[in-house]
Amino acid sequence: MSTGIGNARREADTELATGPLPSITSPVRPLPDGSPWGILGTTAVVVGGGTLLLGHGVGLAVTLTAVVYAAAMYGVARVVEGPRKAMDRLVTILVTAAFLVALAPLVSVVATVVANGVARFDVEFFTYSMRGVVGAGGGAYHAVLGTLIITAIAAVLSIPVGLLTAVYLVEYGRGKLGRAITFFVDVMTGVPSIVAGLFAFALFALFFGPGVRMGFMGSVALCVLMIPVVVRSTEELLKIVPNELREAAYALGVPKWRTITKVVIPTSVAGIASGVTLAIARVVGETAPLLIAVGITTGVNLNPFDGRMATLPVFSYYSYVAPGVPREPFLDRAWTAALVLIILVMALNLLARLVARAFAPKTN
């Protein structure tokens, strides 16, 4: 066998010495490095520019450019580089296009909110409430505090419940009860936020009579939304803790509950902490449930158990749907409130990353 292969190779070598090899080994002539950009530029100028000149919108110009560019690239690559490379280039373009499409609304939202919100992003916005303010000036001090208080209470209530539920599901929950809880957590994940608000409203109306509003009610509504998120993310993280670590602890004569609190949770605490932070980020911008449960007020109310409280999303919403006269100061404040919310969510996401890094198990 081996001598056969050796012979074949020697023959190939002599062939290489005497004449050209068959086409499989002939070097592929790649397109020059800059050529995709060149083709993109040309397409943009010709197709995009042409479309604009004919008086159509930017959207159509960009779409047409993308389609023509993909077709042109595929055609050129197929002729020069062969079908496999051409398909590679086509798919690269499609994937990149999908990424840009996904990114477009995000960039657009951030840009619009920053552009419109930066006007009132000043000290007064964070130091004044809306009490007695009819026109320009005023701020969202009361709404910022309201959001922080209501979200903090929601977090304090949801995190232990969610964490312990996840521990139950991963470490103890077998059989029907475990499956039932998993099912209902899944259902809760899909509950529309307005339903959570109505639930809290109906629940508190039973005890305090109809028409009751308080910050705590909003926290309860947010809990309904937050608990399933905490359960899901914690559950996934507890599941990926290797079983070997649990066995190692058991083999040392460590009881199960201590194994969970001292081995399983510490091993996954980085992920859990970041999952929890993301869950907070998810509910901090909820509007609908707070609209129903907490309402809005113009002054500072720091007592979550008594009366209406302002929150950033609801503040933004009301400033927009029910502005005073003149409208502009109200709309400016609405944009700034939205900007503050985005910054808050972004800060929480960053915090999640820092927390994950701080808690991560160290390897050297």
Add this chain to the structure above:
Amino acid sequence: MAKTVDVENLSIYYGSFLAVEDVTMTIRAQQVTALIGPSGCGKSTFLRSINRMHEVIPGARVEGRLALDGRDLYGPGVDPVGVRRQVGMVFQRPNPFPTMSIYENVVAGMKLNNRKASKPVLDELVEMSLRGANLWKEVKDRLDKPGSGLSGGQQQRLCIARAIAVQPDVLLMDEPCSALDPISTLAIEDLINELKTEYTIVIVTHNMQQAARVSNYTGFFNIEGTGKPGRLVEMDETRTIFSHPAEKATEDYVSGRFG
């Protein structure tokens, strides 16, 4: 310290599935007992039943008697957690706790059980256990570094140090070298030879040379086919098992004619 394990007519079930049937053997104190046999023959299950580790799988139960120096480990009122404090275990893959340093890993048995001890006592325990596991010289300058930063062989010796730090009577080893290179394997085998003066050691291995090198007694497990329970075919001094075993099946297996 070292204690004898007496097994009488032990059958192990997972739910209604009979995994290991009717094992009777005596595991002698201060000796190394090797369990060999093809994959799936129940030797690991049997090993885990000695410290009731197989019970972490729901539905696992045993019939028969398994006694440590005359005390039935499956008797009424015996806490499996207590059993595991007396019968330590080393696993196939090294599994140091990733959140803990080398030092903390060694004292994990104390720490996780909230047993308080002064710093000098713990220091001494760490040094003794690491020396016992032949790891002290390699890690004494970096005890505060994470255990997961060590090489595979060092991690496995760290796990052995962790297991002997709780001063068990019996040490179970479930293929402790199968994930290690030959040099680390040699280090572990030397260590087993030293440890047997103080502990009763039971080792499951797929490597028959290893069984021949380290053990005093060898038990051969076999299985007739998938779905059938594993059985102890024969148990004797290692020398006898590898030179002239009583059963044909054992001879076929140790001479490599099996399967």
